[in-house]
Amino acid sequence: MKIVGVNIKRLREDQGLTLRALAKKLGISASFLSQVESGKASPSLATLKSISDALTTTVGSLVGEEQKIDDNPIVRLSERKHVQEAGKGINMYLLTSRDPNKQMEPLLFKLKEGAISGAASYKHFGQEFVMVLRGYIEITLNEIVYTLRKGDSIYFNSSVPHAFKNIGKGESEAIWVITPPTF
Amino acid sequence: MKIVGVNIKRLREDQGLTLRALAKKLGISASFLSQVESGKASPSLATLKSISDALTTTVGSLVGEEQKIDDNPIVRLSERKHVQEAGKGINMYLLTSRDPNKQMEPLLFKLKEGAISGAASYKHFGQEFVMVLRGYIEITLNEIVYTLRKGDSIYFNSSVPHAFKNIGKGESEAIWVITPPTF
């Protein structure tokens, strides 16, 4: 976890803080903070949390979970990759290239007439955003049924049991952005 | 940091793992894992990282930096809130209700003919996803120009200098999802 120290040092210097100033703010010794920054020691979780607070960032950031991405950024309509059928008549297409450093995973869902998802409660932490582009889609969240038509959008936690089906005539289409990426 | 244990336990159980099974996978004792889950002990940063890996999640998640959301999840086409003009002829609409716990911020951009953004390099960490719904939009990333038409999408880091303009005849429209929320 050497990256932690590097990040702390960078943020501290960006904010014009000396080693001793930050250490005092945290109630730890400057010496120890120095060791942490150089990777010679590792802070306890509690200390790391207070460091992230003092630097107005997050533990996740400090451990390097919010990274850079910089590949080919674009995906053309014609180049979308088909991912999988999440049920019969349900097709998903990637709207960005696969990249573990991405925080979001934008997908295009195409639902054939009558297509219906398995009632699923995906158990990973994460959130989902859906906006209907074409047709009518019914989404059930925790037993509550929402009917969405073109232009309507919905946002929910991946952990809540959710299912959906196409209740329109013909194909329906929606943008589906989930976090974190799973494909 | 008691929340850490709670989250670990929930994820472990969700994945059908026993205390001993996960502990073995991690190379630590089941006993210690039990203490961690109940908040009686706190794992080292290194151990926490291996736990988050084993549970296919992140340290940030485990320490509770990715929180629950559970308000009214839906935003109808007719109910979209106008946010601000990010330049002349550029209108943004919220596609979800404001919520600091959300990881994403989905917006609808409407660009009048000829509308052009100020060249901006937003300096917060974060990422952006854009998909054009209507018209033609030109996006410049780091001096590189991309022309997007209906159905094309792009994904980039908020930290890279970016600007955009509507180069189509008439209004153009795009879905714009940014992370983390700023509005």
Added chain:
DNA sequence: TAAATTTGTTAATTTATACTTGACAATAAA
């Protein structure tokens, strides 16, 4: 029904390491 596993939890130790103290050279200010 009882024996045998397997579950999660706790108390008592050990061991590792988080953290401190104090001194150091290097730089910058007085």
Added chain:
DNA sequence: TTTATTGTCAAGTATAAATTAACAAATTTA
């Protein structure tokens, strides 16, 4: 020069991370 102030290091202490082993309760097997 003197006096602070910077970051770093070696050595020591003390905290708590992690283990061992034994436990009752629940499941499984016979």
